[in-house]
Amino acid sequence: MTSKTIYLASPYGFSAQCKRLLIPEFVAALSQLGLTVWEPFERNGNVDTTKPGWAYRVAQQCMQDVRAADGVFAIVNGTPPDEGVMVEVGAAYALNKPVFLFRDDFRRCTDSDQYPLNLMLFAGLPASNWQEMVYDSVDAIQNRERPLGQWAQS
Structure with a gap:
């Protein structure tokens, strides 16, 4: 079985410290699922x-990767979360790609009592049990019984 590809939508690469310390944790956790x-x-x-034109080329490559990946794992910390990550999530939803969200930020940025973020972030998730x-946490990512782990093995 060929391993599935997952696009890691994250704002962490803009910070040298986050790029060095945080991104490798996420990559390792996702890789452990195969x-x-x-x-x-x-x-x-x-x-x-x-x-000139470097930003356009980067954006085009990111969108191509979202199109080509089997799914998207998006880090949605912040209030609001990073705009680029939100575009990548929206593109994945439009392409009917599975999307898995990561948020360990306790702050809320929504008018809803049910959802911690803008309602549109949940439009591509199941209506019931979207919390799954x-x-x-990084440990939760590695749980093969959760939807991400099940999807990775399917």
Whole structure:
């Protein structure tokens, strides 16, 4: 069986400290499920930001990766979460890709008592038990009984 690819939508690559300390934890947890992780900061790491058009090329590559990946794992911390991550999640929903969310940020940014974030972030998740698709720790990501682990093995 070929391993599935998962696109790691994250704002953490913009910070050297987060890139060094946090991203590897997520990549390792997802890889332990047998997934091939596409981490966009690594995949676009050789971009020369002094050349005109670099941002457009990066955005196009990220969208191509979302289209080509089997699913998306999105880190949605912050109030509101990172705009680029939100675009990637929206694209994945439009492409009918499975999306798994990570949020360990206790702050709420919604008008809803039911959801911790903008309602549209939950539009592509199941109506009932959507909480199962939201992870709040790296340890939870590695749980093969949860939806991400089951999807990885299917």
